[in-house]
Amino acid sequence: MIRFENVGLRYGMGPEILRNISFHVAPGSFHFLTGPSGAGKTTLLRLLFMALKPTRGLVNLFGQDVASLSSTDLPELRRKVGVVFQDFRLLNHLTTFENVALPLRATEQPEQDYRANVVELLKWVGLGDRMRASPEVLSGGEKQRAAIARAVVGQPQLLLADEPTGNVDPSMAKRLLGLFEELNKLGTTVIIATHDVELMRLSDAPHMILEDGHLGIES
Amino acid sequence: MSRKPQKPVIPPGKPKSRPKATPAPAGWLQRYFDRITHKSTPIVPVENVIGRALVLVTAIMCFLACLALGTAWAVHRASVAWTSEAASELTLQIKPVEGLNMTDEVTKAMRHLGNVNGVVRAEPISNEETRKLLEPWLGAELNFEELPVPQLITVEIDRRNPPNLQVLASDLIAIVPGARLDDHRVWQNQVRSAANWIKWTSFLVLILMLGATIAIIVFATQGAMSSNRDVVNVLHLVGARDKFIVREFERHFLVLGLKGGLAGGLLAATAFIVARYALEQIAPRSLDGEFNNLIHAVSIGWSGFAAIAGIVAFLAILTSRTSRYTVYRYLKSVE
Ligand SMILES: Nc1ncnc2c1ncn2[C@@H]1O[C@H](COP(=O)(O)OP(=O)(O)OP(=O)(O)O)[C@@H](O)[C@H]1O
Numbered sequence: 001m002i003r004f005e006n007v008g009l010r011y012g013m014g015p016e017i018l019r020n021i022s023f024h025v026a027p028g029s030f031h032f033l034t035g036p037s038g039a040g041k042t043t044l045l046r047l048l049f050m051a052l053k054p055t056r057g058l059v060n061l062f063g064q065d066v067a068s069l070s071s072t073d074l075p076e077l078r079r080k081v082g083v084v085f086q087d088f089r090l091l092n093h094l095t096t097f098e099n100v101a102l103p104l105r106a107t108e109q110p111e112q113d114y115r116a117n118v119v120e121l122l123k124w125v126g127l128g129d130r131m132r133a134s135p136e137v138l139s140g141g142e143k144q145r146a147a148i149a150r151a152v153v154g155q156p157q158l159l160l161a162d163e164p165t166g167n168v169d170p171s172m173a174k175r176l177l178g179l180f181e182e183l184n185k186l187g188t189t190v191i192i193a194t195h196d197v198e199l200m201r202l203s204d205a206p207h208m209i210l211e212d213g214h215l216g217i218e219s
Numbered sequence: 220m221s222r223k224p225q226k227p228v229i230p231p232g233k234p235k236s237r238p239k240a241t242p243a244p245a246g247w248l249q250r251y252f253d254r255i256t257h258k259s260t261p262i263v264p265v266e267n268v269i270g271r272a273l274v275l276v277t278a279i280m281c282f283l284a285c286l287a288l289g290t291a292w293a294v295h296r297a298s299v300a301w302t303s304e305a306a307s308e309l310t311l312q313i314k315p316v317e318g319l320n321m322t323d324e325v326t327k328a329m330r331h332l333g334n335v336n337g338v339v340r341a342e343p344i345s346n347e348e349t350r351k352l353l354e355p356w357l358g359a360e361l362n363f364e365e366l367p368v369p370q371l372i373t374v375e376i377d378r379r380n381p382p383n384l385q386v387l388a389s390d391l392i393a394i395v396p397g398a399r400l401d402d403h404r405v406w407q408n409q410v411r412s413a414a415n416w417i418k419w420t421s422f423l424v425l426i427l428m429l430g431a432t433i434a435i436i437v438f439a440t441q442g443a444m445s446s447n448r449d450v451v452n453v454l455h456l457v458g459a460r461d462k463f464i465v466r467e468f469e470r471h472f473l474v475l476g477l478k479g480g481l482a483g484g485l486l487a488a489t490a491f492i493v494a495r496y497a498l499e500q501i502a503p504r505s506l507d508g509e510f511n512n513l514i515h516a517v518s519i520g521w522s523g524f525a526a527i528a529g530i531v532a533f534l535a536i537l538t539s540r541t542s543r544y545t546v547y548r549y550l551k552s553v554e
């Protein structure tokens with residue numbers, strides 16, 4: 001599902017953030033991605049949702065070499081990937097409901113087809129009574145949950161979450177981890193970037209550890 | 220927050236691979252109704268400074284375009300009305316000549332005109348009428364005995380069977396030495412070329428304005444794109460196609476263009492109605508004929524309103540098409 005071979009990445013003329021990274025992730029697996037702040041976790045995730053192309057090396061997603069992708073192939077591929085951004089990236093002029101429903105709206109399905117599902121998902125993450133609110137007025141934890149709901153609403157094959165529990169209390173974090181595990185059981189491959197040691201302790205998923213631009217895997 | 224998850228996260232009943240949105244025969248209409256009845260927030264934020272500025276500019280441009288076109292049209296109609304009337308009407312001028320009696324000369328000329336084929340009617344303009352015509356220049360105390368005022372005869376010709384005007388003129392000079400036949404051609408040509416000049420100037424102004432409008436829409440769209448960079452990024456990341464993003468922006472700009480166009484069009488229609496009313500009020504009675512032509516030309520009928528509606532529609536479409544093109548170019552550049 002995901003295969004990296006000798007991947008290197010630098011921003012502009014800067015230092016190489018990722019160096020010679022090689023790994024592969026099997027479909028249906030569950031991984032934590034961890035490492036010190038500034039190690040390049042977010043950068044690695046950006047490569048995975050095709051916001052960046054590697055400076056060198058090979059990135060292969062869903063059996064396709066991302067270097068050979070044309071811009072018209074991207075939307076189709078991105079619909080298979082759900083992303084929870086570290087900074088949420090919710091749109092303030094839309095309601096929380098509309099933010100969460102955005103991936104479905106972007107596929108041009110009629111709203112009536114997905115409305116009930118989105119409402120149910122929002123209730124499940126505890127935003128049932130915040131649906132009409134703008135993300136601007138949500139608390140950090142509520143934003144986080146909205147961002148997670150948006151990432152999973154399209155039933156992606158690959159879920160990438162960047163610090164998805166950074167703003168919630170431990171019990172909510174546990175609940176959200178439960179959500180990711182539930183999705184994983186349904187077949188979604190999950191990668192969660194986090195510093196949260198407590199969270200990682202709750203699961204026996206393998207850890208991918210980024211340090212000094214190199215990646216190690218610990219089971 | 221106390222509720223425990225009891226059921227699978229993803230509501231069941233949805234196939235893993237979503238079926239492609241097939242436009243079923245009744246589907247698109249249904250979807251259209253859904254779209255307008257559900258009224259979800261536009262993906263492109265509506266309220267912003269650029270949007271308001273664009274509405275204002277479009278309104279002004281639409282107003283000016285209507286004015287330019289309206290002016291061209293009014294001038295065209297007035298010049299056609301004037302020149303065609305004048306063409307069927309000649310003026311025979313008989314200047315006083317030493318030793319000849321004016322009344323005899325007029326009678327001779329009238330008799331000749333009566334025998335020419337193609338002349339429908341000939342009528343001397345009475346002293347009273349001449350006095351009225353000259354009053355503004357020479358005052359009311361006009362004495363015809365003292366002044367060598369030429370006598371004018373209006374000659375109406377059959378336009379389908381006109382007499383040879385050169386022959387007619389030379390024949391008349393032979394009979395009446397003071398005669399001069401004025402077929403208004405010089406004046407007519409002047410009116411025509413002035414009218415043409417105004418028409419072409421109006422079109423030039425129109426084209427310049429269209430160019431300016433397009434440039435402004437391009438700038439506004441580029442501004443909207445860069446101030447909505449986040450929106451575009453997020454849309455890309457959730458898998459929206461460029462087509463979808465373009466359509467959202469296009470719809471946004473179509474609405475802006477329509478708003479501005481309608482405001483400008485309404486203003487223009489009002490301006491034409493007011494102009495007509497004002498002309499009616501100031502029309503001097505003595506110039507009734509000419510003024511009626513002008514008033515008639517200025518008044519906009521249903522065709523005028525249709526033309527304004529056309530301009531509004533054209534501007535709205537221009538706005539959305541231009542923004543569409545600009546958005547496509549932007550999206551190409553960020554990929
Ligand atoms: N757009 C960018 N341009 C230039 N440098 C960048 C950019 N984004 C990140 N970096 C740099 O790349 C390095 C890795 O950043 P990244 O965000 O991937 O770290 P991270 O592991 O996610 O950190 P954190 O745990 O704090 O979120 C940092 O040194 C950062 O300054």
Ligand SMILES: [Mg+2]
Pocket residue numbers: 041042043086162
């Ligand atoms: Mg990060």
